[in-house]
Amino acid sequence: MMTIRLPELQLAAPFLGMHEKGILATAIKKLAQDGVRVRLLPGSLREAHLLVFDLDSKYGQQILKVSRAGQVKLVFAEQPNHGTNLIALAKPPAPAALCDVLRRLFSKMAAQLAEQQAATATAATAGTQTLFSVLLSAKEQGEYLRIQATGCPVVYVDGVQRVIATAATSGTLRKLYTVPFEELRVQILTRADYANASQGLLLSPLYSLLWTAGVECSGGVLLPGHNAYQAVKLRAWPNFSRDNFVASHLKIAAALARQPLNLIKLAELTQLPFEAIVNFYNASYAVDLIDAGDKISAAEPEQRSVSDEARSLFSRIAQRLSLRG
Amino acid sequence: MPMLDKIIFTGPVGAGKTTAIAAISDAPPVSTDVRCTDDTIKMKNTTTVAMDYSYISLDDGARIHLYGTPGQERFNFMWKILARGGIGLVLLVNRDNADPLGNMEFYLDEFDEFARNHAVVIGVTRSGVLDQASIADFQQRLYERKQIFPVFEVDARNSDDIKLLVQALLASLQH
Ligand SMILES: Nc1nc2c(ncn2[C@@H]2O[C@H](COP(=O)(O)OP(=O)(O)O)[C@@H](O)[C@H]2O)c(=O)[nH]1
Ligand SMILES: [Mg+2]
Numbered sequence: 001m002m003t004i005r006l007p008e009l010q011l012a013a014p015f016l017g018m019h020e021k022g023i024l025a026t027a028i029k030k031l032a033q034d035g036v037r038v039r040l041l042p043g044s045l046r047e048a049h050l051l052v053f054d055l056d057s058k059y060g061q062q063i064l065k066v067s068r069a070g071q072v073k074l075v076f077a078e079q080p081n082h083g084t085n086l087i088a089l090a091k092p093p094a095p096a097a098l099c100d101v102l103r104r105l106f107s108k109m110a111a112q113l114a115e116q117q118a119a120t121a122t123a124a125t126a127g128t129q130t131l132f133s134v135l136l137s138a139k140e141q142g143e144y145l146r147i148q149a150t151g152c153p154v155v156y157v158d159g160v161q162r163v164i165a166t167a168a169t170s171g172t173l174r175k176l177y178t179v180p181f182e183e184l185r186v187q188i189l190t191r192a193d194y195a196n197a198s199q200g201l202l203l204s205p206l207y208s209l210l211w212t213a214g215v216e217c218s219g220g221v222l223l224p225g226h227n228a229y230q231a232v233k234l235r236a237w238p239n240f241s242r243d244n245f246v247a248s249h250l251k252i253a254a255a256l257a258r259q260p261l262n263l264i265k266l267a268e269l270t271q272l273p274f275e276a277i278v279n280f281y282n283a284s285y286a287v288d289l290i291d292a293g294d295k296i297s298a299a300e301p302e303q304r305s306v307s308d309e310a311r312s313l314f315s316r317i318a319q320r321l322s323l324r325g
Numbered sequence: 326m327p328m329l330d331k332i333i334f335t336g337p338v339g340a341g342k343t344t345a346i347a348a349i350s351d352a353p354p355v356s357t358d359v360r361c362t363d364d365t366i367k368m369k370n371t372t373t374v375a376m377d378y379s380y381i382s383l384d385d386g387a388r389i390h391l392y393g394t395p396g397q398e399r400f401n402f403m404w405k406i407l408a409r410g411g412i413g414l415v416l417l418v419n420r421d422n423a424d425p426l427g428n429m430e431f432y433l434d435e436f437d438e439f440a441r442n443h444a445v446v447i448g449v450t451r452s453g454v455l456d457q458a459s460i461a462d463f464q465q466r467l468y469e470r471k472q473i474f475p476v477f478e479v480d481a482r483n484s485d486d487i488k489l490l491v492q493a494l495l496a497s498l499q500h
Binding site (some may be wrong): 035038117205207234236239240241242243245246247250253254255256257258270289310311313314316317318319320321323324 | 474488
């Protein structure tokens with residue numbers, strides 16, 4: 001499985017004066033807090049996406065000449081003139097304007113990268129389904145399925161009523177998402193065949209299997225069409241149980257139930273790998289627990305100050321009450 | 326700030342409060358009298374309520390007290406006492422009941438002031454084939470109330486389930 005490459009706007013700032021360099025460094029730091037990744041490359045003019053320099057300086061015109069056609073040039077100039085791939089800011093550059101330009105360039109680049117990745121992800125996953133993709137499609141398309149794995153009783157899926165019918169226990173169900181997908185036999189059934197075959201079997205919610213499959217089978221790849229830069233929020237906590245307990249899920253859920261966050265920021269806030277965040281997000285989205293867009297207010301949550309003393313107490317209680325301990 | 330040292334278990338009679346406290350505590354729960362003074366009313370009003378009580382000990386010997394609220398009463402006079410040193414509230418609601426969602430709301434309203442400044446988790450107990458409400462119904466009701474609290478299906482007799490509730494309580498206090 002491919003992993004998501006995080007966008008990063010790389011820039012070089014050849015021969016920039018101390019003062020402007022300072023403004024640039026401050027802007028980069030400020031943007032980082034919003035999850036906008038901008039990095040100053042030491043010296044390497046050719047690789048940079050963006051060149052930042054003083055057009056009126058001794059080297060200004062020369063840098064302009066040697067730059068690659070595709071490189072964006074952000075110049076500071078007495079006479080701000082715009083051109084192809086050329087953005088000019090009046091001197092001295094205002095920090096807000098500088099942030100604004102960098103933010104726009106970064107968004108543009110992030111969108112391009114997301115598009116590329118969605119395209120390659122679709123190409124790569126077109127032939128390689130997972131239990132998760134199959135169950136999600138059953139839910140979204142209202143399909144009936146029969147799924148079988150060695151060592152696990154047959155599982156019938158009703159994507160309309162969103163239940164599964166099976167004699168499997170939660171223990172044997174594990175087989176479904178731990179064996180390679182190729183070892184599963186998945187068949188689409190008609191409604192009538194489903195009704196016949198599932199008779200007398202115990203029903204349980206599809207969502208609990210769908211959620212677990214989302215976490216186990218996503219492989220850190222965001223669902224097609226989803227975007228790591230969109231703010232999202234949990235509508236409700238997933239129905240965690242002792243059988244699928246993962247301590248980091250509590251952390252993610254707590255953060256995302258409290259405030260809208262994009263997935264990049266969520267990873268930073270929880271200090272968890274981006275892949276773990278993506279797996280949790282995919283699973284939660286699949287079971288309708290995610291709000292996005294105008295469903296969430298952009299209001300900042302009140303800052304919660306937890307004293308070090310309280311934090312240490314909480315972690316000692318958590319330690320005392322660790323599961324299976 | 327007073328020392329944080331207690332977790333409150335509440336919910337209807339038969340929801341599993343005593344069972345849950347017993348499942349994680351160091352000693353069997355006992356009944357203890359707790360004095361509650363209501364100074365929100367002019368005439369000071371002191372009541373004594375019998376609460377379930379036990380505790381867990383931490384590695385440094387400190388104790389976290391676990392209290393279970395008594396039978397069907399109104400509790401809003403109690404929140405100030407609970408707020409002093411209260412870490413959070415574990416609300417248990419048994420699902421084999423005519424109106425589990427209404428029960429949840431009753432207790433959330435009673436503990437409204439406490440809930441605003443502390444963490445709350447909800448454990449739905451006694452699940453079975455004749456369930457009146459699905460977990461999605463509980464989630465939806467909380468969403469409408471703008472109280473996105475953790476809500477899990479649990480068995481109050483299983484210590485891992487009760488530990489999971491307390492872990493979620495602690496997580497929502499910190500992140
Ligand atoms: N089947 C089942 N029984 C439970 C569960 N939780 C508690 N009980 C039982 O329900 C009864 C009432 O529990 P109790 O702890 O006394 O409830 P309290 O009134 O809230 O203190 C006891 O017999 C418990 O064993 C549960 O999740 N499932
Ligand atoms: Mg009791």
